[in-house]
Amino acid sequence: MTIQILMPALSPTMEEGTLAKWLVKEGDTVESGDIMCEIETDKATMEFEAVDEGVIGKILIAEGTEGVLVNTAIAVLLEDGEDASAADTASADPAPAAASVKETATTTPAKAITPVGVPMEDIPEGTTFTSTTVREALRDAMAEEMRANEKVFLMGEEVGQYQGAYKVSQGLLDEFGEKRVIDTPITEHGFTGLAVGAAFGGLNPIVEFMTFNFAMQAMDHIINSAAKTLYMSGGQMGCPIVFRGTNGAASRVGAQHSQCYAAWYAQIPGLKVVMPYSAADAKGLLKSAIRDPNPVIFLENEMIYGTSFDVPDLEDFTVPIGKAKIWRQGDDVTLVSFGIGMKYALEAADKLAEEGISAEVIDLRSLRPIDYDTLINSVKKTNRCVTIEEGFPVASIGNHLSATIMERAFDYLDAPVINCTGKDVPMPYAANLEKLALVTTAEVIAAVKQVTYR
């Protein structure tokens, strides 16, 4: 029996990769553990080893091919006694490997996601745009601010030599050196406190948490030391610092690595909290966060690091903290979300449009301060609202928005506000259960139908 060698998944979120280089050729004998090829993911180049022994009968995907989907057959391995003809038969059989090369990814980058029906705010006419991933946008923001201000430095686990656990800090060590791109020991409580002290001492630290799950170890310094000092000192001493990193569920990483902290931090006076969706917002908000004299919690999401959006080609593009953005104008219902929740909100709006329901989609972008006016004005127009977020349902951002809408626009409401959230359970590992635990586009659509009585 020939063995099909499949494109491997090399990270929890990998869906496709580039087959960068074959290190074996047809006819070579391989043993278990031999390196067969190099595969490039959006995060790293990884060596792929043989599991079984045999002879390489046929290479199915040429080196240099981009966008090879996980589980695509990339080669055929012949076992003892089989000859090359067996490989031809095997490769003709598509059954075990339904996946193939992703069409869009081979030649041009995926089409950037852009707002519908509303102009990009505060961007001069005639500005050109470059399709950029969220990951690159974050790196560009840090690099630009580090060039502009000597006091800005980046600190965290694997941010330097490893180039970032999620490759967000790629290239920064080369440009800025070890003084300003600092690999820390695995010691969140300690390095967060140390960074707060550095901010008290006049520097502008950017602290990267590999994920915000680990920031729970540092919660005391974020809340008690960073957020409260300005108040406790009667305005004498502040803490200009950015805490950033990935937040929320990735994919199949289990309960301790899949949690959205938006509502936790949004509760704390003395913090600013932002959670961008698009690459342009990620860049513009991170630049604003680094310049801000206050502690800013900057919540990213691994699932959208690789998503491309149009980023304006401006020398110094910033987005103000505390201002929502209308992604899509509509009349029948207001969908309000932030971060990865926007993905579901926008997908739902597309599908609802096909059914003749016109949804206005608001990206809050900042969770402290919240741009209430944009939301309230929208609800006064549409008279209905559905909130979407990935976090837990109890004491969620959606709960707070519902209360605010009730206080400020009660008479305008034609239906109760519905909060679409993650489910009230620790994140399960099983694929089917994980899917159920997360908020979905279908749930958003169902909620809209409920508030529009359709």
Place this chain on the structure above:
Amino acid sequence: MAAKKQARRTNTSGEELLEHYKNMLMIRRFEEKAGQLYGMGVIGGFCHLYIGQEAVVVGLEAAAKEGDSRLTSYRDHAHMLACGMDPKGVMAELTGREGGYSRGKGGSMHMFSTEKRFYGGHGIVAAQVPIGAGLAFAEKYNGTDNVSFTYFGDGAANQGQVYEAFNMASLWNLPVIFVIENNQYAMGTSLQRASSSPELHTRGGAFMIESEAVDGMDVVAVKEAGMRAVAHCRAGKGPYILGVKTYRYRGHSMSDPAKYRTREEVQKMKDERDPIDHVRDMLEQGKHATTEQLKAIDKEIKKVVSEAADFAQTSPEPSIDELYTDILR
């Protein structure tokens, strides 16, 4: 009164001893007044007094130079006075008034002075330790020769973040002096009941941090150890640990009945090891000051403290508009 030990011989000048005496007495009288005002209900909440420990901060401040920074726990009144902050501003913060260092919004545990480089005043046990290392990080980043005096107690010495800070401070060669003020009781739990090893100054050994044990009831010994620590840090040799053994006479806070130790134990320390009596003895034996001079100093300090107490009670409470200020810049 029990017989006092013979005062230690020292090369310290009479002038310097007199300065130590003034500074220590200032702290003691201030703290006694704070205790009194607490009893009258003028000071609220928690109030942690430094009485008995005066030699520690006074000795170390004598080793510091302009530009050095310091921070400590919630037992912080003395550190502020010793680095030159105004007793009026400190006392008025204790009473929660507009004239306080934090305009009444911080309280006894949370005061700061960027001018004197006093960075708090931290209410969570040991939280100041990595922050102090961070201040030293900023000094190194900025290329100064300033050091960070990071004070914490024997109770804090058992917190994990202390060792995270030790590791980074040593790894990155940060100019920080970790001062372990071992007053022998973490609230009501004695050192013996809480620490597997009572030799706290050795706790940096695993991180290759140089250290020494210091008699914290002897201001001259503290200053000398401080000078060695400071020289080490300024020479770029990284952090230094001072394990300073001291004693607090009062309870952990004003509401602590101190049932965990005997009256006799406290009295014995007062009689035999009082840090202020020790300096007074040196001054008298060395004929550096006359009884009249010392009395005049006492009188002057009482006056300063009494003025601070008056100010702290007459300064108005903060305006109600202050509720929503200073949350963000």
